[in-house]
Amino acid sequence: MRAGRVGVKALAPPADLFADFSREKSEAKRAGASAEAAHAAAFDRTRYRERFREHILSSGDSREALRALVEESKTRDVYLMCMCPYRTPEEACHTYLLLALAHEMDPAVRILPEPRPTVPPRRGQPAKRSR
Numbered sequence: 001m002r003a004g005r006v007g008v009k010a011l012a013p014p015a016d017l018f019a020d021f022s023r024e025k026s027e028a029k030r031a032g033a034s035a036e037a038a039h040a041a042a043f044d045r046t047r048y049r050e051r052f053r054e055h056i057l058s059s060g061d062s063r064e065a066l067r068a069l070v071e072e073s074k075t076r077d078v079y080l081m082c083m084c085p086y087r088t089p090e091e092a093c094h095t096y097l098l099l100a101l102a103h104e105m106d107p108a109v110r111i112l113p114e115p116r117p118t119v120p121p122r123r124g125q126p127a128k129r130s131r
Contacts, residue, residue, distance in 0.1 A: 008065050010065035011062060011066060011098055017052060021043070021048055025041075028042060039092060048092070049097060056098070070102050070109055
């Protein structure tokens with residue numbers, strides 16, 4: 001079950017950046033890179049970090065949405081999540097970038113380490129933490 005809002009569109013990557021990233025990632029995978037390596041390569045090749053940051057900072061709607069989450073975090077826990085099916089290498093994900101921007105807006109924002117993913121349990125056994 002989830003509580004709270006889902007999918008703050010103003011904090012998503014812009015369509016052109018997402019398209020460039022997806023294209024570069026697909027090309028890297030076709031060239032034989034693993035999903036994780038292709039993700040990291042596409043992140044670098046598209047200048048994702050710089051372009052996403054510029055997008056958020058130049059959009060009034062995006063700044064306001066992030067500011068609202070920062071304010072909400074003062075009274076309760078706020079979780080930012082990504083749809084990537086694996087842990088992104090070197091924090092190459094827009095959620096990490098949003099966390100950094102939130103901390104820049106308000107240095108009192110606490111960023112907690114993300115929990116380690118669990119390994120799906122085998123029938124009749126409890127879930128285990130990955131290493």
